[in-house]
Amino acid sequence: MDKRVAEILNRVLEDTPPTREDCIYLLGFHESTPEATFTRGVANDIARRKNGNTALVFGQIGLELFPCEEDCKFCSFGISHTGFKEKITLDEETIRQKVHDFTKDGDLYCLWLMTMSKFDLDYYINALKIAREVAPPQTLLYTNIGDTDYETFVMLKKAGADGVYHVVRLGEGTYTKISLERRQETINNARRAGLKLQDCLEPIGTEHTPEELVDHIFKTIEGGFDTAGVMKRTPVPGTCFTDEITNARLAQIVAVNALALTAVEPYPWIPVHEADPISLVSGANCICAETGVNPRDTEADTSKGRGLDVSACRKMLWQAGFKYLALGDGTRIELTPEYIAKCEASS
Ligand code: SF4
Known part of the structure; x- marks a missing residue:
């Protein structure tokens, strides 16, 4: 085992966070090495200690789909390469049913309502209102929308939004037509409007260096986000990417x-x-059930493709050894086989 890695990990176990250079060094090892294995083990131990061995289930409903002019090279909806030609818009009844299906057991931490970069505000506000009406109060509502101004975020908050998922993505401005400044401005607008913020290091491909990854991680730390996720790039058929990093x-x-x-x-x-x-045994503690459209899928309804349902998420979290699920209001429920079975029986 590399001596410097052992020193970094021992320091973190004694509550001294790794520096930027330490993180770059840790990511310089291949995922199959003992150094990577020990890094994952220590991260698992620390993250579980910090949150009392608790996990979250998120849900995402993709509301709308049409060829998107922002044309991100990694997204199945990009106008230059998408296989989806028709506009798909979930109607009120379908939204109501999907929100009910995801939240009926009351244990979803948050629900994202996703639409495209450009969206009809009245439609989206109506979808938010439906979700707020159907979902229990302990489930938070997050927007997953295009770049948005302050005034619009204020309106979305009034309609029921608690937070936003908005990210300066890896390769922003290169693999996308959106500037870093525009993305950052949206994050600032959401913060000013009093919305919670979720960030993610995404979408990670084989070309991303430890330096690029660590740059994003430290910007997240400075930015003050409530969640700090990690997502790899899916080589969606039709996009120009065919490579992927291993799990x-x-x-x-x-x-x-x-x-x-x-x-x-x-x-x-x-x-x-x-x-x-x-x-999930390396520091992560939240996973997402998905239905409707999904930018990593070629199925119009991802629940028939890549998307997991809420029950599959609960089972995966229990298999990973988590003892509790946290809800959006801060309460926790015990995650047991009996609880999972009870939720399945109510389906
Ligand atoms: S990731 Fe978003 S902005 Fe980019 S092409 Fe897909 S829907 Fe459009």
Whole structure:
């Protein structure tokens, strides 16, 4: 075992967060090495100690789909390469049913309502109102929308939004037509409007260096986000990307992210996307059920494709050894086989 890695990990175990250079060093090892294995083990131990061995289930409903002019090279909706030609818009009844299906057991931490970069505000506000009406109060509502001004975020908050998922993505401005400044402005607008903020290191491909990854991790730390997730790039058929990092490498990045976040108080939640058991024993503690459209899928309804349902998420979290699920109001419920079975019986 490399001596410097042992020193870094021992220091974190004694509550000294790793430096930027330490994180770059840890990510320099291949995911199959003992150094990566020990990094994942220490991150798992620390993240569980920090949150009382508790996990979260998120849900996402993709409301609308049409070829998107922002044309992000990694997204199945980009106008230059998408296989989706028709506009798909979920109607009120479908939204109501999907929100009910995700939240009927009351244990979803938060629900994201996703639409495209450009969206009809009245439609979106109506969808938020439906979600707020159907979902229990302990489930938070998050927007996952395009770049937005302050006034609009104020209106979305009034309609029921608690927070936003908005990210300066890896390769922003290169793989996308959106500038870093525009993304950052949206994050600032949401913060000013009093909305909670979720960040994610995404979408990670094989070309991303330890330096680029660590840059994002430290910007997240400085930015003050409630969650700090990690997501790998899916090589969606039709996009120009055919490569992908392994789930073991994803878990190693999750682990370094979890170690770096020990600098933050309170310790943020750490989602991994897509859900994967290796990451869930390497510091990650949130996974997402998905229905409707999904930018990583070629199915119009991802619940028939890549998307997991809430029951599958509960089972994966229990298999990873988590003892509790936290809800959006801060309460926790015990995650047991009996609880999972009871929820399944009510379906
Ligand atoms: S990631 Fe968002 S902005 Fe980019 S092409 Fe897909 S829907 Fe449009």
